[in-house]
Amino acid sequence: MSSSCLSALETEIFHYIDAHQSDFIENLKEWVAVESDSVQPDLRKEVIQMMSLAAARLAALGATVNSVSLGSQQLLNGQHLPLPPVILGELGKDPQNLTICFYGHVDVQPAKKEDGWKTDPYILTEINGNLYGRGATDNKGPVLAWINAVETFRALKIAMPVNFKFVIEGMEEAGSLGLEKLLEEEKHGFFSDVDYVVISDNLWLSKKKPALIYGTRGNACFSVEVEGGDKDLHSGTFGGIIHEPLTDLIALLDSLVDPTGHIQIPGIYDAVAALTDEEKKLHGSIEYDVEEHKNNSGVKKLLYSTKEEILLHLWHYPSLSIHGIEGAFHEPGIKTVIPAKVIGKFSIRQVPNMDLSDVKQQVVDHLENVFAKRNSPNKLKVSMPLGAKPWVADVNDPLYKAAKKAIRTVFGEDPDFIRDGSTIPIARTFQTITQKTVIMIPIGAADDGEHSQNEKISRRNYIEGIKVFAAFFLEISKLRGQLHETSKPRTNK
Numbered sequence: 163m164s165s166s167c168l169s170a171l172e173t174e175i176f177h178y179i180d181a182h183q184s185d186f187i188e189n190l191k192e193w194v195a196v197e198s199d200s201v202q203p204d205l206r207k208e209v210i211q212m213m214s215l216a217a218a219r220l221a222a223l224g225a226t227v228n229s230v231s232l233g234s235q236q237l238l239n240g241q242h243l244p245l246p247p248v249i250l251g252e253l254g255k256d257p258q259n260l261t262i263c264f265y266g267h268v269d270v271q272p273a274k275k276e277d278g279w280k281t282d283p284y285i286l287t288e289i290n291g292n293l294y295g296r297g298a299t300d301n302k303g304p305v306l307a308w309i310n311a312v313e314t315f316r317a318l319k320i321a322m323p324v325n326f327k328f329v330i331e332g333m334e335e336a337g338s339l340g341l342e343k344l345l346e347e348e349k350h351g352f353f354s355d356v357d358y359v360v361i362s363d364n365l366w367l368s369k370k371k372p373a374l375i376y377g378t379r380g381n382a383c384f385s386v387e388v389e390g391g392d393k394d395l396h397s398g399t400f401g402g403i404i405h406e407p408l409t410d411l412i413a414l415l416d417s418l419v420d421p422t423g424h425i426q427i428p429g430i431y432d433a434v435a436a437l438t439d440e441e442k443k444l445h446g447s448i449e450y451d452v453e454e455h456k457n458n459s460g461v462k463k464l465l466y467s468t469k470e471e472i473l474l475h476l477w478h479y480p481s482l483s484i485h486g487i488e489g490a491f492h493e494p495g496i497k498t499v500i501p502a503k504v505i506g507k508f509s510i511r512q513v514p515n516m517d518l519s520d521v522k523q524q525v526v527d528h529l530e531n532v533f534a535k536r537n538s539p540n541k542l543k544v545s546m547p548l549g550a551k552p553w554v555a556d557v558n559d560p561l562y563k564a565a566k567k568a569i570r571t572v573f574g575e576d577p578d579f580i581r582d583g584s585t586i587p588i589a590r591t592f593q594t595i596t597q598k599t600v601i602m603i604p605i606g607a608a609d610d611g612e613h614s615q616n617e618k619i620s621r622r623n624y625i626e627g628i629k630v631f632a633a634f635f636l637e638i639s640k641l642r643g644q645l646h647e648t649s650k651p652r653t654n655k
């Protein structure tokens with residue numbers, strides 16, 4: 163955007179942000195250095211250390227910080243593991259100001275250099291304007307971008323245009339364990355004066371065009387266990403005379419989805435909400451390059467070739483993905499064993515209006531049915547360790563207009579209004595508990611590689627993202643009065 167269109171205040175703020183790029187990148191480097199992987203139990207200490215760093219950062223900002231203990235989690239093997247605390251932070255209590263609650267997470271997906279990273283995943287490394295490192299975009303970069311935006315107001319001694327609340331957690335990648343209960347407990351406490359909730363934990367749909375997100379899919383994660391005897395067996399001594407657990411499991415997994423991506427579980431599509439005319443209109447106006455998206459994935463061919471089909475299958479239809487098999491031999495080389503017990507892991511990204519308990523029942527019935535036809539004496543156990551619901555908001559809420567204006571101020575163009583095929587497990591709970599509008603303002607680009615090797619955020623997106631948040635605070639302050647009357651969430655089913 164040309165500087166002549168900016169207010170004097172915006173010019174001062176943006177100038178400060180540009181001048182402090184190195185400090186902001188240094189902050190991110192310090193956070194990326196912590197292997198705060200919430201998925202692997204043996205790294206829990208690092209997640210807890212990361213929570214302390216985040217708490218210290220908020221305290222340095224002048225926020226009141228409460229690290230709330232969530233107790234422990236019980237693993238499938240019965241072992242108890244401490245859950246990292248959740249940070250509830252507060253900065254500013256001016257009754258004239260609106261109160262924005264920002265939610266983010268500082269845990270990460272697993273990453274190892276030998277998985278195919280070009281650089282050490284825990285050393286933030288800049289190459290050609292991109293900052294590579296695990297958590298750079300998901301979600302340490304965006305959390306810090308928000309904090310840096312608040313810090314900018316403080317450093318410039320500009321009166322805070324809004325009151326801030328922070329909810330920072332360390333278990334999002336493992337399904338936000340324990341967080342829902344805390345939110346419910348704090349409904350009439352911490353959340354009683356929240357005017358709306360902001361999340362920045364997603365990506366644009368393209369490499370260049372900014373976006374705002376008004377919906378996400380949910381995620382129902384399943385575990386399917388097949389157990390034979392009590393020990394592994396020699397495949398020469400027993401192969402050919404027993405029902406093998408892994409063979410049963412592969413047949414079960416193979417029954418879930420056909421080669422066109424259609425889920426084979428009876429009834430699974432019954433409740434799927436029809437696309438509204440408003441959504442069809444939104445799809446039409448979205449800038450989306452099928453070829454670019456295919457290239458981001460690194461695959462040769464997608465299941466669908468048109469924008470309309472792809473957006474429908476990413477946002478409006480459920481999908482089923484198979485993630486792994488516990489107990490199966492996976493090292494290099496040959497091991498001629500028959501595993502005694504194997505556990506398959508898959509998940510269904512559900513959409514409005516699918517009901518989680520119906521989905522669970524449909525999955526269990528289907529797998530038991532397929533298994534029964536195999537006449538196997540092995541034991542089958544199906545469970546759903548995680549069930550996160552989809553979320554949708556009303557794009558006509560003034561909050562979306564404020565965010566759109568902030569993006570235009572920084573990028574000089576309007577964002578696309580998009581949904582996200584992935585999940586923020588706690589988004590729907592925020593909306594239900596606060597009864598206020600939730601907005602997702604992504605700052606990462608479509609090729610950032612969340613959960614993948616060589617995850618990155620570009621320097622431009624990180625720095626301009628800080629400006630978007632700062633401009634957004636100013637836009638929100640203009641909504642005072644208006645928001646209290648109009649802020650109500652779209653009803654989710």
Ligand SMILES: C[C@H](N)C(=O)N[C@@H](Cc1c[nH]cn1)C(=O)O
Binds near residue numbers: 334337364584585
């Ligand atoms: C979109 C967000 N950055 C993310 O990666 N969310 C995870 C959350 C999740 C879902 N099931 C378990 N964790 C995701 O969508 O996979």
Ligand SMILES: [Zn+2]
Binds near residue numbers: 267300301334363
């Ligand atoms: Zn995330």
Ligand SMILES: [Zn+2]
Binds near residue numbers: 271300335612613
């Ligand atoms: Zn993630």
